[in-house]
Amino acid sequence: MTPLQIAIEKAGGPAAAARLLGVSVQAVCFWRDGLRAFPAAHAAQLERAQEAVCRWHLFPNDWHLIWPELIGAEGAPAVPAVQQAA
Numbered sequence: 612m613t614p615l616q617i618a619i620e621k622a623g624g625p626a627a628a629a630r631l632l633g634v635s636v637q638a639v640c641f642w643r644d645g646l647r648a649f650p651a652a653h654a655a656q657l658e659r660a661q662e663a664v665c666r667w668h669l670f671p672n673d674w675h676l677i678w679p680e681l682i683g684a685e686g687a688p689a690v691p692a693v694q695q696a697a
């Protein structure tokens with residue numbers, strides 16, 4: 612299971628997640644099934660609704676750019692080193 616699938620299930624399933632986020636069940640199912648991209652704007656609210664998945668799990672490649680306040684937070688992964696232009 613992906614981190615998003617886990618977060619949706621831990622939040623009570625697609626219908627509960629949809630109510631929580633103020634979106635349709637169909638939108639949640641599209642995100643869960645990878646048919647649409649999960650919007651970062653909903654990540655913090657979904658994170659608060661369950662304790663299994665953090666925002667950095669949902670956006671592992673760019674969480675530090677979206678939420679710089681999480682850098683250095685307990686449990687946060689290391690920030691990838693910036694590659695120098697050749």
